[in-house]
Amino acid sequence: MSTQVEKPAAADVDRPTRLRLYQLMVELRDFEQRAYELFLENLVRGTSHLALGQEAIAAAYGVAMRSDDYTFCTYRGHNHTLARGASMAAAMAELLGRANGMLHGKGGSMHLTDVTHGAMGSYAIVGAHLPIAAGAAWSAQVRKSGQVAVCFFGDGTTNIGAFHEALNLAVVWKLPVVFVCENNLYMEYTPIDSVTAVKHPAADRASAYGLESILVDGNDADVMYDIARQTIGKARAGGGPSLVEALTYRHGGHSRADPAKYRPEAEVREWMARDPINRYRPRLLEAGADEAEIRDIETRAQQKVDAATEEARNGAPATVDAIERQVWSDGSAQWRN
Amino acid sequence: MAELSYREAIAAGIAQEMARDPMVYFIGEDIGAAGGVFKATVGLFDRFGPDRVRDTPISEQAIIGAAMGAAMTGLRPIAEIMFSDFLATCWDMIANQIAKTRYMTDGQVSLPLVIRTANGGGTRFGAQHSQSLENWGMAVPGLKVVAPSNPADAKGLLAAAIRDNDPVLFFEQKSLYGVKGDVPDGEHVDALGRAKVLRDGKDCTIVALAAMVPKALSAAEQLAAEGIQATVVDVRSLVPLDTRTILGEVVKTGRLFTVEENPRLCGWGAEIASLAADECFDDLDGPIVRITTPHVPLPAADVLEDAAMPSVERIVQTVRKSMR
Numbered sequence: 001m002s003t004q005v006e007k008p009a010a011a012d013v014d015r016p017t018r019l020r021l022y023q024l025m026v027e028l029r030d031f032e033q034r035a036y037e038l039f040l041e042n043l044v045r046g047t048s049h050l051a052l053g054q055e056a057i058a059a060a061y062g063v064a065m066r067s068d069d070y071t072f073c074t075y076r077g078h079n080h081t082l083a084r085g086a087s088m089a090a091a092m093a094e095l096l097g098r099a100n101g102m103l104h105g106k107g108g109s110m111h112l113t114d115v116t117h118g119a120m121g122s123y124a125i126v127g128a129h130l131p132i133a134a135g136a137a138w139s140a141q142v143r144k145s146g147q148v149a150v151c152f153f154g155d156g157t158t159n160i161g162a163f164h165e166a167l168n169l170a171v172v173w174k175l176p177v178v179f180v181c182e183n184n185l186y187m188e189y190t191p192i193d194s195v196t197a198v199k200h201p202a203a204d205r206a207s208a209y210g211l212e213s214i215l216v217d218g219n220d221a222d223v224m225y226d227i228a229r230q231t232i233g234k235a236r237a238g239g240g241p242s243l244v245e246a247l248t249y250r251h252g253g254h255s256r257a258d259p260a261k262y263r264p265e266a267e268v269r270e271w272m273a274r275d276p277i278n279r280y281r282p283r284l285l286e287a288g289a290d291e292a293e294i295r296d297i298e299t300r301a302q303q304k305v306d307a308a309t310e311e312a313r314n315g316a317p318a319t320v321d322a323i324e325r326q327v328w329s330d331g332s333a334q335w336r337n
Numbered sequence: 338m339a340e341l342s343y344r345e346a347i348a349a350g351i352a353q354e355m356a357r358d359p360m361v362y363f364i365g366e367d368i369g370a371a372g373g374v375f376k377a378t379v380g381l382f383d384r385f386g387p388d389r390v391r392d393t394p395i396s397e398q399a400i401i402g403a404a405m406g407a408a409m410t411g412l413r414p415i416a417e418i419m420f421s422d423f424l425a426t427c428w429d430m431i432a433n434q435i436a437k438t439r440y441m442t443d444g445q446v447s448l449p450l451v452i453r454t455a456n457g458g459g460t461r462f463g464a465q466h467s468q469s470l471e472n473w474g475m476a477v478p479g480l481k482v483v484a485p486s487n488p489a490d491a492k493g494l495l496a497a498a499i500r501d502n503d504p505v506l507f508f509e510q511k512s513l514y515g516v517k518g519d520v521p522d523g524e525h526v527d528a529l530g531r532a533k534v535l536r537d538g539k540d541c542t543i544v545a546l547a548a549m550v551p552k553a554l555s556a557a558e559q560l561a562a563e564g565i566q567a568t569v570v571d572v573r574s575l576v577p578l579d580t581r582t583i584l585g586e587v588v589k590t591g592r593l594f595t596v597e598e599n600p601r602l603c604g605w606g607a608e609i610a611s612l613a614a615d616e617c618f619d620d621l622d623g624p625i626v627r628i629t630t631p632h633v634p635l636p637a638a639d640v641l642e643d644a645a646m647p648s649v650e651r652i653v654q655t656v657r658k659s660m661r
Contacts, residue, residue, distance in 0.1 A: 070410065072406075103441060103442050103443050103445075104443045106440060106441055106442070106443045107441040107442060107443075111441045111442070113441075113442045113445055113446070114445070115409075115442070115445045115446060120406075120409065120410075120446075121438060121442070121446070123434065125429050125433050125434070127398075128398075128402065128429055128430060128433065128434050129402075129434075130402070131396075131398050131399045131400075131401070131402020131403055131405075131406070131430065132402045132403075132405050132406040132409075132430075132434065133406060134399065134402065134403050134406060135402055135403035135404060135405055135406020135407040135408075135409075135410075135414075136406035136407065136409065136410045137406070138403055138406065138407050138412075139406065139407040139410040139411055139412045140410065142362065142388060142389075142412070143411060143412075147410075149406070161398060162398045162399075162402065162429075165394075165396035165397075165398045165399035165402075166398075166399055166402065168394060168396065168399070169393065169394065169396060169399040169403065172394065173391075322443065325443065325444075326439055326440055326442075326443050326444040327439070327440050327478055327479055328439075328479075328503050329439070329447050329449075329501075329502035329503050331444065333478070334577065335478075335576050335577055335578060336577060336578045336579075336580045337530065337577065337578075337579055337580060337581045
């Protein structure tokens, strides 16, 4: 029923782009790993939903997008926000509840947003951001700005009404939006196939909206970059929306509270062997990349995360004057005279 | 001054703002060629075309979500939700997304949008098409809430809502759509957050909203004939709330009555009563009295609906009894 997109020939993606994809994936991995370590130190309060293992999707779209395109993502959104060039230190400080956080402590891990980089928000109610992304695409369409909105969401989102309302509207209005389903096989703690009418929760539903069914290996950065180019290109050219289902797997549980014991060991082993970064490194070497060059990328990523961590840890706690600020556009929280 | 119906004033307000600002777009169900199910948008489709006056599917989450995404990226959308009862189908978009995104991002995002909706009873539509839900919006920080009681306010407050840089829930009372009144000629823009004193009386203050305003005025007429002089205040805007005007009038008369179409619990009048108790306690000469629909879903049959909603007679009787 679904069409699997084959891995494009390596020649299709040029060498600087592939190195950039690798660099971004490693940076995202190191950031998430550090976020996890800071939890263990009890420096990150509240919840957090890590995307360890899902880096290829965010990196591919991050590299393929134009700087003024719009990203909409979920509470598992650190990767997508950083992939647009948002400050790593500001993201880390936000996780730590610091005044120098991206949202000055008012949003937290689940709401990372950096509008100046096109990261239009991380949305924590499942499905809500699909219609919102469609709205940004509608705005781009009528302003004739050539911008594209890319909306990332999990497999669990495909069973909520907003998914279907957004898909239908986007097709009827032929909006420049790309919907990317990151199918990591689990809707929180529950296998997605045990609660969904079709095998491929997004791809098998594409036909209901007259869209091509696209099912891709979300752990293959080249495949993801190729589909990102295609779908963004189609949207920018006025060809309307796409719905992509990218198969992937999270290394850990749904959130920090979840040890993910419900996943069969063999399945975890199989997917860990398909880790997007471990797969990409030898491929780069095969294609002629230099070992020293790759090591340099890895070292610099680690340094970047170290520096971001340091800056975040040195930040002052969020200040209480933020509480009654920015409810309204005049900057105030005033509801009476 | 031209005499317009409330529904014509709504269309005139939208037209005025769409002509002024090319970033104003209007979406909703049946709003285009059909002119709206309440005929409050007649003529807009012909004048501004299908790009700016756009029909949507019955997809309230998509309508409100699209308005939000457009507002955060440069448009000033107006979205219509046909009946306010349907706000329940897209309340996540309104209460969780629209109301909170500026705050959570500490001001990175502005949401200049208006959600227009037909609100309230009096039309025998039954419990799912007749609710007065202004207090739903009032309970969520980040939403402005406006409910005009006459054609001039309908146009002027709608224009102000469209120009406002924050999200506004604009409640149009559907039993008022046919009511006519004078509307200022030319550009007419009112201000949000200002209550209006419609009648001056020394004995008590009756505070009302939307369709309850004309009822409060009629009741005040009858009470005057009995020797009770009532001030009538039209709240007009619940958020921001003009406490200065409202409480100022309470202090002058020493008595406060609210007339609310909503069911009893947590109606907007409860907040005003609380503010009065808090801030005007020493000026009060008697209990604060709320006149509301009982705490029931609104029934459909005319005799039941009329008896459930606050009527002129009930206002008169309640005030008379309490003032004795």
